[in-house]
Structures are given as C-alpha cells and as structure tokens.
Amino acid sequence: MKSMNDVGNLTLAVTGASGSIYAVxxxxxxxxxxxxxxxxxxxxxxxxxxxxxxxxLSGRNDLPTKLLGSPSDKICLHPESDIGAGIASGSYPSRGMIVLPCSMGTLGAIANGLAANLIQRAADVCLKEQRPLILCVRETPFNRIHLRNMQLAAEAGATIFPVIPTLYNRPQTTTEMAKQFVDRVLAHLGLEQPGAYQWKAEED
Ligand SMILES: Cc1cc2nc3c(=O)[nH]c(=O)nc-3n(C[C@H](O)[C@H](O)[C@H](O)COP(=O)(O)O)c2cc1C
Incomplete structure (x- = not known):
C-alpha cells in the first residue's frame, strides 16, 4: 500500500494474548x-x-487513559459486545484494522467467520470490504489448528504479522523493541513512522 496523508478511521483491537506493551x-x-x-x-x-x-491495570473505565497516561480525544472506546458500533458495518468508512496482540481464539473466530463480538465482526467487515486487516498473532508453539487458521485468514485477505521482534536493530529496552515492531506494522499499512529503524546494507 502507498503512503497516505490522511487515513481517517483506523481500528485497533486488543485480545487476550501476551504482549500488552505492544498494544500500548x-x-x-x-x-x-x-x-x-x-x-x-x-x-x-x-x-x-x-x-x-x-x-x-484493572477495569475497562478510561482504559486508553490508563494505558497512555493521558487522555486522547482521537480515541473512541467501544465495548467488545457493541455489535452496533460503526465499525461493525461495511458502510462505515474505516481504512483498516490491526489486532495486536491477536490470540489464537480470536484468530480462529476470524478465520472461520464467527463475527460473534465487535472485534470478530469488525475484522469480518474488513475482509468482506477488502480493507487491510493485520493480525499480530502471538502463541508458541503453534498447533496445526493455529497454522490452519492462519492460512485460512491469509487466504481471505488478512496479513498474518506475528509478534516476533527483530534483534538486529539492537533494542535496548522492551519498550524500544515494542516500538520497532509497531513501526514495522504501521509501515506495512503505509504509515511510515519518523525515526523508524532501517536496515542499511554495506553496499548502500
Ligand atoms: C496472562 C495470559 C496470557 C495469555 N497469553 C496468550 C497468548 O500469548 N496467546 C494466546 O493465543 N492466548 C493467550 N492467553 C489465553 C487467551 O486469553 C484465551 O484463549 C482467551 O480465550 C482469548 O480470548 P480473546 O481472543 O477473546 O481475547 C493468555 C491468557 C492469559 C491469562
């Protein structure tokens, strides 16, 4: 995808896999x-x-503020059960969705079209509308069901973007490691981040 000046609405879903620092x-x-x-x-x-x-952290109230340390009026917080939210409909102008981290449970539900809660439904909408859907899966090791579900989701149009950090850029802290991973995900969406690490080959 090409770089964009204005992406409008994006969805970020967080599920119960390990990796809260990546979501933050x-x-x-x-x-x-x-x-x-x-x-x-x-x-x-x-x-x-x-x-x-x-x-x-505990509780859902003011969750974004708790995660960020300060409020942001850009964030629209939806309950997982709100199947009537805008992002549950293809008519709503969303530019794509990131699930980070994505549990094997949510992967399985998305891969099989369950659409049983807002996360699964919004992902299903991205697939049917052919909008970017990035599933940052996290589990180890993978069983065959996980592998099959990743293939199913990829065949339906999702990008499987496992939460696997790079080490050749020598992150000094877990926060730096998470930021470098996030930079890669956003670059994949056409949202290159200023200061993101770039590999420089010797011939460059
Ligand atoms: C501390 C903790 C860590 C977990 N880590 C993972 C994980 O890395 N990957 C995964 O697929 N499930 C993990 N689970 C299990 C999921 O939370 C569980 O399967 C849950 O049903 C997923 O639901 P959700 O997809 O609706 O969030 C973890 C659970 C806990 C309590």
Whole structure:
C-alpha cells in the first residue's frame, strides 16, 4: 500500500494474548500520528485480564487513559459486545484494522467467520470490504489448528504479522523493541513512522 496523508478511521483491537506493551506502543503511535484522525479501540474481556497481569491495570473505565497516561480525544472506546458500533458495518468508512496482540481464539473466530463480538465482526467487515486487516498473532508453539487458521485468514485477505521482534536493530529496552515492531506494522499499512529503524546494507 502507498503512503497516505490522511487515513481517517483506523481500528485497533486488543485480545487476550501476551504482549500488552505492544498494544500500548501501537496506541501511542496512532495517537501521535496526524494522518490518523480517529482510532476505534476495542479490548476483549480477556485482554483486560492480560493487562492486569502484565501492566497491573484493572477495569475497562478510561482504559486508553490508563494505558497512555493521558487522555486522547482521537480515541473512541467501544465495548467488545457493541455489535452496533460503526465499525461493525461495511458502510462505515474505516481504512483498516490491526489486532495486536491477536490470540489464537480470536484468530480462529476470524478465520472461520464467527463475527460473534465487535472485534470478530469488525475484522469480518474488513475482509468482506477488502480493507487491510493485520493480525499480530502471538502463541508458541503453534498447533496445526493455529497454522490452519492462519492460512485460512491469509487466504481471505488478512496479513498474518506475528509478534516476533527483530534483534538486529539492537533494542535496548522492551519498550524500544515494542516500538520497532509497531513501526514495522504501521509501515506495512503505509504509515511510515519518523525515526523508524532501517536496515542499511554495506553496499548502500
Ligand atoms: C496472562 C495470559 C496470557 C495469555 N497469553 C496468550 C497468548 O500469548 N496467546 C494466546 O493465543 N492466548 C493467550 N492467553 C489465553 C487467551 O486469553 C484465551 O484463549 C482467551 O480465550 C482469548 O480470548 P480473546 O481472543 O477473546 O481475547 C493468555 C491468557 C492469559 C491469562
């Protein structure tokens, strides 16, 4: 996809896989990116459980503020159960969706078209409207069901973008590692981030 000056609405969904720091880094990058006008943010119930384990946060109230440390009027927080939100309809002008981290449960539901909650439905809408859908899956090891579901989702148009950090750029902290991963995801969406690491080959 080409670089964009204005992407309008983007959806960020967080599910109950390990990797809360990646979700925080993504939210921070989207809030700071002037090309993104509105962030539709949905966290599953199980994402809240993982936030509690990994970040010591509790509850859904003011979740974006708790994650970022300050409020942002760009963020529109949706309950996971709100199947009537704009992003649940193909007529709503969304430019794409990132699920970070994406659990094997949500991957399976998306791959099989369950559309049983807002995250699954918004992803289903992206696939039917042929909009970018980036599934940042996280599990290890993968069983054959996981692998099959990744293939199914990829065949339906999703990008499988596993939460696997790069080390050749020598991140010094987990925050830096998460930021570098997020930069790669956003570059894939055409939203190159200023200061993002770029590999320089010797011949350059
Ligand atoms: C602390 C913690 C870490 C977890 N890590 C993962 C993980 O990395 N990948 C995964 O697929 N599930 C993981 N799970 C299990 C999921 O949360 C669980 O399968 C849940 O049903 C997913 O629901 P959701 O997709 O609606 O968020 C974890 C659960 C907990 C409590």
């Amino acid at each position: 880094a993504m939210l921070r990058a989207l809030v700071g990116d002037k090309r993104v006008r509105r962030i539709h943010f949905v966290a599953s119930e199980n994402a809240l459980r993982v936030f509690a384990e990994e970040l010591g």
